[in-house]
Amino acid sequence: MKIFRKIASYRLNHRSLSLQTKLIILYIVIIMVPVIAFTLYYTEQISNSAIRDATKKQEYLLELEKINIMNHIETMRRTAQIVISDRDFLDFIKKNHDSNTTDLLYFKSNVYSNIIKLQFNNPNINDIRIYTANPNIKEMWPVIFDESRINNKPWFEEVMNRNGIELWWFDNDNVDILNRSLNISDAKISVLRELEYPKGEHLAIIEISMLQENFFPKMFSNVNENESAIVVFDQNLKLVHNPFNPFIQENNLNINELREKFVGTDNQLTSSFQFMNNEKRFLAVSTYMDELNSYMLSITSLESIYSETAKTRNLVLSGIILLVIILSIITYKLISYLLKNMYLLIDSMKKVEKGNFEVDVTVDERSEFGELANHFRNMLGKINSLIADAVNKQAITKEAELRSLKTQIDAHFLYNTLENIKMMSEIEGNYEVSDAVTSLGDIMRYNLKWKNDFVSLSEELSHIQNYVDIMNLRLDNRLTLTLTIPQELKEHEVLKMSLQPIVENSIKHGISPIIYNKQGIIDIRASVEMKNIYIEITDNGIGMTQEEVAELHEKISLSSSRTEESENGSGIGLRNVHERIKIHYGNEYGMSIQSVKGQHTKVMIKIPC
Structure with a gap:
């Protein structure tokens, strides 16, 4: 109710405004609405373009990082393959007895030194380690260790179950294989692989590791470190990032929410999405690294883009508002001068x-x-x-x-005169004339007594019976009226004189041309369907063609503005009945006509129950 009152109050206030004020309001709306809409659209396009550029930039950055990563992966794979392809090395750690001094000197000066040289020749490689399961082989730090040192590592069982297939592992533990505490910057990534020699016989596990700061050069770079950051979610969805990058700490990024955003994305394509964190908007571009079974993301803040967009939008809108205010004042003065004569x-x-x-x-x-x-x-x-x-x-x-x-005839004088004629006819024994006079008197009373537009259906039908009786006096009783009316509908109200013009039309145009060839029949029926009353008036006259029915429908449906054009044509009585029904009951009610040439014509009236 309050809303309706506000709307009504607004309409009242709007109507009470002067023409001058309405013109100014219209002037402001016509100018400001399109300009503001265009400004919002234009700034939105600028913002979207800047975000697209930022997305492409981050995608390019990730692509460069992936190239670096693939080079490091290839280096580590090649190093591992060189080690396990050395037959002398495999034979040494395969021995089932303690090595003598000669064997040890040869191994150290040749095979072992080759492994050390291999590591020195690849400065990015941090460790080359072999964990042997042979109890006869002594540990030679920092390359050969006993396998018992890694039995409790989380990756040990998975490496053993892979049957020689490599496993990439992000090692973020702060304790190394020698139980020494490590710095945060010593986090590594390793490729692990089981050695079987001969095939099917477990010999050792080889580990080639590289520091994460060398493996991910862009992630640990200091370039644009305050504006963006590269992070990786490993195979266990644990975060790997540069702990010294201030971007993550300063923006207090919620890692759990970020993880939920990209998990399940297509691992064959690079995807991007925006997210909110601490009421700040960020852009994340992610890509899947199949070799590492990990996701790499580049995260950048969009605050500067949205801030610049908002600044531009506010500046433009402020200028527009100021310009419209100045123009409105000028226009108001001009309209005041123009409308002086109107006032x-x-x-x-x-x-x-x-x-x-x-x-x-x-x-x-x-x-x-x-x-x-x-x-x-x-x-x-x-x-x-x-x-x-x-x-x-x-x-x-x-x-x-x-x-x-002075010249008006009293209705009572006319009724008394008809009554005298009736008595004279009965005295003379002319009962046919007497009945006709009685019917004529009833018709005149029905027509003159018009206190209400509605009568009962039985009264209207009685009037029609009187009309047919009088017509039979002229037509030698060649008319028959049949009524099929349910008892419950006889007292239902209908419009007065709504049926008689239809019956008159049926006799005049339908039955009269064939009245001396066969008995004329007028059948009136009433029924109830879907809360509506249908009254059907059917005659057995000459009927009409479909073209004539369509023409008659058009005549009875003429609007009031065209009524005078067809007053001399047929269908005037039917049109009057049709219009009265629509006026009293509504446009969905009225009259329809059906006819078959040479057989019958049916007029159907629809009124509400």
Whole structure:
């Protein structure tokens, strides 16, 4: 209810505004709405373009990082393959007895030194380690260790179950294989692989590791470290990132929410998404690294982009508002000058409204208002002329009414006369004339007693029976009226004189041409369907073709503006009935006609129950 009151109040206030104020409001709306819409659209396009550029930049950065990563992966794989391809090395750690001094010296000066050289030749490789399961082999740090040192490592069982297939592992533990504490910057990534020699016989596990800061050069780079960061979620969805990058700490990124955003994305494509963190908007571009079974993301802040967009938008809108205010003031003054004559004309109209028809309209300029003032002066002259004519016509009308009263016939005199004729007919034994006079009297009473537009259906049918009786007097009783009306509908109200014109039309146009060839029948039925009453009036007359039915439908459906054009045509009575039904009940009710040439015509009336 409050909303409706506000709307009604707004409409009332709107209507009470002056034309000058409405024009200013319209002027402001016409200018500001499109300009503001265009400004918002344009700044949105600028923002989207900047985000697209940022996305491409991050995708390019990730692509460069992936190239570096693939080079490091290839280096580590090649190093592992060189080690396990050395037959002397495999034979040494395969021995089932303790090595003598000669064997140890040869191994260290040749095979072992080759492994050390291999590591020195690849400065990015941090460790080359072999964990042997042979109890006869002594540990040679920092390359050969006993396998018992890694039995408790989380990756040990998985490496053993892979049957020689490599496993990439992110090692973020702060304790190394020698149980020494490590710095945060010593986090590594390793490729692990089981050695079987011969095939099917477990010999050792080889580990080639590289520091994460060497493996991910872009992640640990200091370039743009305050604006973006590269992070990796490993195979266990644990975060790997540069702990010294201030971007993550300063923005306090929620890693759990970030993880939920990208997990399950297509691992064959690079994807991007935006997210909110601490009421700040960020852009994340992610890519899947199949070799590492890990996701790499580049995260950058969008605050600068949105801040610049908002600054541009606010600046443009402020300029627009200021310009519209200046233009509105100028326009208001100009409209005030242009509408001065209109207000003079309004004052003159108010004087006429109070009854002063001798007002002199002083607007004489050659403009639309001057033309309106001229028409207003002519209208005042016409009104004064019409007032004089109306006074004269009223006097003439009163005189005509007096003359009409003198010649008016009293209805009671007419009824008494008909009653005397009826008695004379009965005395003479002419009962047919007596019955006709009785029917005529009932018809006249029914027509003259019009206190209400509605009568019961039984009263309307009784009137039709009287009409048919009189027609039978002229047609030698060749008309038959049959009624099939349910008892519960006889007292239902219908429009007075709504059925009789249809019956009259049926007799005149349908039955009269064939009345001397066969007995004329008029059948009236009533029924109820879907809360509507249907009254059908059917005659067995000459019927009509479909073209004639369509023409008759068009005539009875003529609008009031076209009624006078067809007053001399047929269908006037039917049209009057149709229009009365629509006026009283609504446009969904009315009359329809069906006919078969040479057989019958059916008129159906639909009214509400």
